[in-house]
Amino acid sequence: MSDKPKIKVATAWLGGCSGCHMSFLDLDERLIDLAGLVEFTASPITDVKEIPEVDVGIVEGAVCNEDNERVLGTMRARCKVLVALGDCALTGNIPALRNRQKLADVLERGYVETESTQAGEIPNAPEVPKLLGTVRPIQEFVKVDAHIPGCPPDADAIWYALTELLAGRQPKWTPVNMRYD
Amino acid sequence: MIAGKEISLTIDGKPCKGALGQTILQVAGDNGIEIPTLCYLKNLSPWGGCRMCIVEVQGSPKVVPACSTPATDGSTVITNSERLQGLRRLTLELLFSERNHFCPICPMNKGDCDLQQQAYGFGIDSIRYPYLYPALLVDVSGKYFGLDHNRCILCTRCVRTCDEIEGVHTLDIGNRGVKNQIVVDLNVMFGASTTCTSCGACVAACPTGALFDKSAAFHGPLSRCQQVRTTCTECPVGCGLVVYTKDNRIVDVFGDAESTVSRGHLCRRGRYETWVEPRPRILRPMVRRDGHLVPTSWGDAVHTVKTLISASNHGQNAMLVSPRVTNETMRTLQKIGLRFDHIGMFVADKESALCTSPEFSTDAMKRLDDADGMILLGAQPSREQGVVAAKIRVAVRKRGVKLVILNSRRSDLDAYADISAPIVTLERKFWNRVGEVLGNVKRPVLIYGAAAMTAVGVTILDRLTKVLTSQCNGGEMLAPIQLPTSTNSLALAAGGVEPVEDISTWLGVQPVNFLYVVASDEPDGGARLLKEPHVRAFLEQIDCVVVQASYESALTDVARVVLPSAIWCEKNGSVTNFEGRALPLRAALAPSGEAREDNIVLETVFA
Amino acid sequence: MAIGAYAMGSNRGFIYIRAEYGLAVKRLHIAIEQAYKYGLLGKNILEKGFDFDVEVRIGAGAFVCGEETALMRSVEGRRGQPQPRPPFPAQRGLWGKPTNINNVETWATIRPIILRGAPWFASIGTEKTKGTKVFCLAGKINNTGVAELPFGTTLREMIFGVGGGIPNGKKFKAVQTGGPSGGVIPEQHLDIPVEYESLQKLGSIMGSGGMVVMDEDSCMVDVARFFMDFCCDESCGKCPPCRVGTRQMLSILERICNGQGKPDDIQKLEDLAAMVKDSSLCGLGQTAPNPVLTTLRYFRDEYMAHIVEKRCPARVCRELLHFEIDQVACKGCSICARACPVQTIHKVDGQKKFYITTETCIHCGACFEACRFDAVVKTSPGRTRTETPEDEVLAGEVKS
């Protein structure tokens, strides 16, 4: 390994199922190679919460609530290159299915009407982030520099995109290496 | 404009030859140059709406759609400039932003969706414009397929297919602009449509996951299925099928575009009924012991049948076969015929008269395409031979063909007819009207079915011929097309198998003691035999009934031995359609359970 | 039409008119009836052995049905959606037959040309565009109405000559020519002679000959939004560039008007506008971006004011307005308080004056219209800080 300063990476998990992060772990032994090149700072994987200034910020998931919006804003402000990881971040995907319904109905269904709920009520505590009216992909909030499609993206796709970015190139998607599922 | 005159043009720098009247897209395709399309579909009128196929033609500042623009001699066309690629890419992005394309949860995902494939081709990894996230209807009220408006790109391939191929115009577009939506009839749910024939052609035409077959949804991509091309054996038309299978299970059934008979079109029966409708299969041979049918081995069952047949009195055994059996089975029957005193096939109502003079109507499907007048006599294609009905509707609606229907029962086609009357009308005034309607007709065809083979039918035929020769200017001889109801009845009749309609009389005339029924894959298991008066009582009387069938039914209840038959998608061999074409059957699946093909069973039993 | 039909050998004519124009429909029927009576229509016209019938077809009020191929489909009784050309109407038109389609105005010029000859007609107008055109003056102009003028008349002559200038001493700002999808032309180009080529050069069109005059009180972003709304609503939906493209442009314009514009919105608008113009099937989509493109060309600063400063210079975009009551001018008549739909105007304690609680004001402008002493002041002060969501979030975080 060289003594070059390692590239700092942070990842964030917004409205997603964490499948994209799981897929990240599917890099398997390549994770070790990656660890030689980059340093993981804040990430659900490292369990470090506070996002420092980093070179690359990777975001999984759509923007569903005010906290997602806040984290995304912080990430954008503190990273040089922002990468959207997975369809939820790109299109809204599964979380955006709730956009069909009115927010009030969604909350009612989730917290009050569910079969297993007794005397449920819609939370109103300040520490519970408020849901946004509609779930939206991250590029509708901030500028995104690279996208990795897939639900979740293959480990191969993640590897390809990251190595390209580390080499200072924009990933190029072709029918061979891209999927939306 | 003389169609067919050769023209030369340059496409992407490559000198190309084409014929006058061809579109740029066709010429490019013939010369190996691919232009992306979405709303274009072969055999449909060009729509020019999706703007994916736009090309630059030298001398014109505007881009033009290749799918609808005629190629002109000496022109220079560019199909892949940076500008065009940019425009196409943005069109795709707009389509994705318009509705909810969440591929991971789409039934068309993984390679079956043209929209997705196009997007992969353009490497679209994100959409620059905000998603509109409409909350549109997911209409799964139909029996066989669903329509998810959230994935529709409004290419109108379904609309045009329904209008131009099936000929019913169930679908169209409603509203304006971004509020556009496919509407069914006068905006009802698919399940409530009064015009849809469930032919499924619209689903086959849809490039996205908007229209999807329910039974095929989420069973993996078609691109990864095995494909077998075979023939529909539900009626004598013999449409070509492509059966998609995976793990010895049918994933979907589509029309075979290569079929000279049907060119890819199917009716509800061929497209869905055969594999979507639940039918209880007979999976093992069974022998009756102590009043109950018990499963047994093939060896035991065959042995039992052999013992029974040798015990039966000579001159008292008979065989009834379904008119659906293959030509190969017919040949086996001819071989083993000597072993039986009587062999008959149980044809449909009134069909025996058709079979006594079996006539194949060569090139009937092509003649239907060319005809400018049609007379439908005693046939019910909208019930029985759906693809013929589609041709008739299209002929009336698109080519203004004159249609006269003479029938005793009402039919869906009546609405398309210039005259539709009960078969018994013989008034002079009526025939004058028929004469008027068919007045200018040059190439009339007469399509007649089983119900025409009556005394009245013959009189009517006579009258028609008179009307056409006397009143029609330059009227040609009426070209007849015989349209039977049962799949292979004409071939079997031509092969010497006697058609039987009145079962009990047939059985009664010859005292029968041993009856072998080859019901094959009759959808009702052959139970319609029992509907004839006195037949059940008769069968209960006689010593022994052997039933060779695919599906359980009331018929198996009276059987001593039951032998499992393979069904349509498990058969090899051929059937002969009403045009006299021998059409191939190719097994798409291995037979279920211990079922075997009819001719193999017969050969084993009578070896 | 009968003359044209005679020249072309046609025996059937149709006049297509929107159902909404009831009076015109009625008059047309009377005129046709009279023509039949005089033997100018029908069988054996003027004993020349020539037959020609005219029918009126009523359209259900879709703008796109003015496009010739859509019009023909509508006449046939089908859904009025444009078809790609070729085939042109003259090759394959109504029911597949060669068809000639012209505007009523075009037909109307035939008679004078026959009477006075082509050289006479050609002597009117400019070198490239001959004859006259009926213009329809509307908007902020003293003499609204229809005027027939020779081609080559300058916009200034039209607006300040025939049109009699701008009312209430306001300043002229721009004129939109050619109908809802025409471009907007600013003051500096008023002296161009009106002809097809010159308008095209300025990014506009001749179109219907409509002239909508706007004064200093018009916000150009709002104008673009208004016309985009129209085109988006009237798009037939056949092709995605127009169907979705106009919708997306409208979203962007709306968000700019609401003060939520983002720095890259202008780029996005320009990309989309160019694409919709290039890719759309028919004239509607091909011209729909004109108002956006021309306002961007001539009034870019107004866009920037909305996006960067969150300010509407013409004080039109509601979300960017601020209402206040001038405590000196206010006479305390309370008419504004009664006009306010959200009751947010209150009396100043112990004084015959009123004030507005800014937080709950919905910027509806009712008080501004109501006050007879010009005491309600409408401003668009703008916000100093740009508020894209990320900045907002950041600001929030710094505070906490």
Ligand SMILES: Cc1cc2nc3c(=O)[nH]c(=O)nc-3n(C[C@H](O)[C@H](O)[C@H](O)COP(=O)(O)O)c2cc1C
């Ligand atoms: C969206 C659209 C709307 C149109 N509306 C009208 C209309 O209302 N009246 C009209 O005369 N022409 C209208 N046109 C123009 C016609 O399509 C056609 O070009 C014109 O009437 C031809 O007549 P001319 O050559 O005599 O001008 C419209 C065109 C488009 C693209």
Ligand code: SF4
């Ligand atoms: S893209 Fe798929 S895997 Fe990733 S978070 Fe969303 S749902 Fe999970």
Ligand code: SF4
């Ligand atoms: S229709 Fe095609 S693009 Fe749309 S969700 Fe389905 S697979 Fe994806």
Ligand code: SF4
């Ligand atoms: S199933 Fe057939 S009839 Fe029904 S809408 Fe589709 S194409 Fe038309």
Ligand code: SF4
């Ligand atoms: S349902 Fe399918 S075929 Fe029909 S318009 Fe929509 S995308 Fe096209």
Ligand code: SF4
């Ligand atoms: S017309 Fe006959 S052969 Fe064709 S699909 Fe229908 S049932 Fe099968």
Ligand code: SF4
């Ligand atoms: S440009 Fe607009 S109005 Fe014209 S065909 Fe396309 S969608 Fe319809």
Ligand code: SF4
């Ligand atoms: S602008 Fe409207 S809401 Fe605001 S104070 Fe005036 S009247 Fe009330």
Ligand code: FES
């Ligand atoms: S394929 Fe030509 S416009 Fe759609």
